[in-house]
Amino acid sequence: MFSPEGPRLRELAVQVMSSVERGYDLLAPKFDHTPFRTPDSVLDATAVALRRLGPFDSGLDLCCGTGAGMDVLARVCRRSVTGVDFSAGMLGVARERTRPDGPTAGWVRADARALPFGPAFDLVVSFGAFGHFLPRELPGLFTQVHRVLRPGGRFAFPMVAPPRPGSLAYGMLLGFDVVMRVRNAVWRPPFVMYYRALRFGALQRDLVRTGFRVELHPLPEFGQRPDGSPRVRLVVAERTAEPRVGRGPSAVPVRPRPAG
Known part of the structure; x- marks a missing residue:
């Protein structure tokens, strides 16, 4: 984090005292040099697992950031890939790293809680974004994914x-969440970023209630825990029914803006 390419402590302090959107706008140029970016090992293992389920035609990277997940989509989608994020700074960096030899790529600035698409995608992926949503917001977020x-x-x-x-x-994650909760109690606007708020049982129930059939695919590249359970799983939720909870605002389908 504190390498010459990464943000300095003062920069991180300014970012975390901003809104989530503004904070990521500021962090964008150096985001790929921080621990917050999903590691390449996780991205590669996800692509391997998705190849066994695909191929897919059109894919969406939800809360795409600087576009690391778009590289995964480019490996498993044949026609088009789209990244959506509400940070203009992150999208700017993502556009610059678009692969010219991959499927058609588009970038859209939008709030994931009100996606501006119709049912246009065969695959939606997301990497490390759920900590930016309060637990009560997840049913609405999943309804948006179901709809597109x-x-x-x-x-x-x-x-x-x-x-x-x-x-x-465990102690580090707990300490981080405590610091963020204290920060949000005394400072506005809030910066929602809680690493321990997500519980798989609640998440699975929300997905099922939204109309998904949920499967778990172990990622063997990361081995097992002492109890024999996988260290990392790929959650794959298939759209099977009409959503029953958390309908978000209606949205008009739009054509993704070409990269560049």
Whole structure:
């Protein structure tokens, strides 16, 4: 994080005291040099797993950031890939790293809670974004994903097994969340970024209630925990029914803006 390419402590302090959108606008030029970016090992393992389920025609990277997930989509989608994010700074960096030899790429600035698309996608992926949504917002977010998928389309995202209570990783995540909650209690606008708020049981229930059929695919590249369970799973939720909860605002389908 504090390498010559990454943000300095002062820059991070300014970013975290801003809104989520403004904070990521500021962080965008150096985001790929921080621990917040999904590691390439997770992206590669996800692409391998999705190849076994595809190929797909059109894909959407939800909360795409600087576009790392777009590289995954480019490996498994034949026609087009689209990235959506509400940070103009992150989208600017993402456009610059578009692969010219891949499927047609488009970038759209929008709030994931009100996606401006019709049912245009066979695959939606997301990497590390759920911590920016409060638990009560997730049903509405999943309804938006359900709405933009074609029947039979899939929503896929990796999930790392939670660290054991008492471990160093557990303490670090707990400490980070406590700091963020104190910050949001005394400072406005809020910066929603909670790493421990997501619980798989609640997430799975929200997906099922929204009209998804949920499957778990272990990512063997990351091995197993001492109890034999996978360290990392790919959650694959298939659109099977009309959503029953959390309908978000209506949206008009738009054509993704070409990259460049």
